[in-house]
Amino acid sequence: MTTVSEVQTKKATRPRVLLWIGLAGLAVFLIFAASVAANPTSPFTQDIDDAWRRLIGASSVEQAEGPFPMFFQHFGQIPGAVLTLILIPAWLFIIRRWRSAVFFLTAELVGNFGVSQLTKNLVDRPRPADDIAAGLFGPLFQVDHGSLPSGHAVSAGILLVAVAAILPASKRFGWWIVGTVLVLGMIWQRTFINAHWFSDAIIGVVGGASATLLLWWAFSTLLQKDYGKPLFGGARKSVEAS
Template identity: 25%
Template sequence: MIRVVTPRHQPDWQLVSPGILLLCVFAVPGAMILAGHGQPAFNGVDTWWQAYSFTLHSPLWDAVNGILNWVGYVGMLSAQGVLALALVAWKRPVTALFVAASGIAALALTQLAKVVVGRERPVGAKVLTDTGSYPSGHVSATTAFLLVLAILAGRWWMTSLAALGIIAMMISRTYLSAHWLSDVVGGACLAAGVVLLMWWRFRDICIRENALSDGRTIWAARASRRRQAGEPAE
């Protein structure tokens, strides 16, 4: 685990500035949707993309996107919980708190925005959906988990995989007619902004915690101490 979790130190401005900018990119379309009573200035782009998505439909892509429909929400939230528990076991409790807090904050703000904006979803969704289209909960959950994973891994290839995963989920939600194009952009920006700002607050202590860890799980460390004290390990 100690070789997998290698978060890098970044200057404050590389986290705060893009974090705030991303939240603004999320907030402005939401305000425009409210001001336009569900018909914002960019509605033409949304409807054009939706029409294009219909041309891509096929049984194969229906099956693939059906899987992504489950993975993108329940799967990502579950994975984030498992990651937090694993970090606790590997003696990184503050890092686990960062993972859990990032996921909860992104989820809570997404659900709040859905209620406040109250945008209607596209007609003809291929999957079951709840109320509120802006922003996309699936894209928000996917972005939160994959970005957290990329930050903790600290490697370029993980960042590249995270970006591809987020883009795939954005395309999937519009393919399934579950969201407008602006919904998925908003979901990605909201979650990314939240994670970057959360990492800005947790960064130093998480990096220090990782450096001080010996890479053993809690129970392995306890067993080692018992052996050193001459007690039989259970």
């Protein structure tokens, strides 16, 4: 087992793969957003978006109120915000992983405001609208301004990478599986309730994950100092020592 002292004595490095993948993903996000901004009512993905909407879009609120879709609905709203902005950072502070807590909070704030809200207002893509003649419906729940990117999907992308970043490499495999399921579920739910076009959800995940990868690279030497500290078992000792 790797101890705290062993982790701290290893030479801290910033993995370049995080930087290059993050930059590539962010470039894809920005290019896509710019292309949609040039024609927000009918971008180059519109045919695919329309086909996906016809395939899986819910036709009533009753369909969208099942436990599975509502789990993802709430996950991107107040319950999810409490978890990611308060509970997880607070826990990291309690167990004396303050570097991880600062990284996690930074990722959430940069992603949700810099990637999501700023892009929404700059691109100004309309959300899916009612088309009763074609049997298509607009958002089945209250939504804010702008469709691209999906804020829920951005949050899912942030969470996928941010949790992986605070875990030691040996414990990441299981999270990648769980996190990927959460991301796919979020893409499905946002398009199922007609809140976003399919491409809005996909690019939202790309934007949130890419921005967080860049922050992971920037914080990596600090995060490595936390990897030897237990995430759960050492909480009681940390509290007693304070």
